[in-house]
Amino acid sequence: MSIVNSLVYKVEAVHVLGLLLLGKHRRRTQKMVSEMKLIPGLSAVFENFVWKVRGNRTGAHDRLAGHNPSCQCSPEVAIKIQVMRVIHSFCDHSEYKHLMLTRSELAEVQRINEKAGLLQIQGLDQVDKNNMCKGKVGLLAKIVEVLKKEPTDSTFCFWFCRVIDSYLRGTTSFCDQVFLLRRGVLQHIVGKLLDGEQKTKEILQSSFDLLAELMKFNIEAFKIAEDVLRTTELRKKFRELTNSYIVDSNMFIRSTILSYFFFCNEQPEYADYSKNVNYMxxxxxxFQHQVNYLHELVSLTTVHNISQVR
Structure with a gap:
């Protein structure tokens, strides 16, 4: 029972930290926890978590009575979810999000940024290297690797997608997008969407939202998607999934429309590719497809799903 009590206490403590990162003083809190080396600490904790439920590895004495290992009420699952909530809140529109990288990963991002052209971002040289993740693999890359190994119906897949999505939110960062593209995030998400398994609305929406942030204004992402959707059958399947769950995919649809006009108007060297080569x-x-999407969204938006349409 003492183990359960200890886990419950940790869940509550991490929950309070998450609330501080969501409150009106979140900018100040982000700065304070950055200076306290929260991110390298969470990176070490994350590495020691056992994410998949593996048989009876987690004993009954570690759980509340009547709860199985994957139940969200189970303390060992709840602590992981609360940690993911904290990471999500920490990096959402945060100037400190690059602390989730290691020094070598930051150097990689800086090299990508130097060639980003219109999408080059500022401030990468101001990242406090003393508060970054240690070793070769940072917290962001660790989350990506665990996401790629988790089954679609995993309790944690939603939160992994939300954290990566949160990391990308804000001003479009081509260098961060490419960093994640190099680690196979796009191929994994599209592959999971098309694997034929039944998915919850939460998984669908978080997957499409992540694709929206990952691909926005990034021609390299659309080239990768073109390669993934290489057959007529796969293209049809992806199109039907997007159209059938338009409330969940609306962020992705809007991102793709904005990207199309960006490539045609701001990066004319990609105009012909966008209009005539890339399927997506x-x-x-x-124009007719754009009108159809608008009509569908207006028709489907009700008081019951309005909270999902952002």
């Missing part, structure tokens, strides 16, 4: 962009660039 050429499909969304069709």
């Amino acid at each position: 962009l050429s499909y969304i660039g069709d």
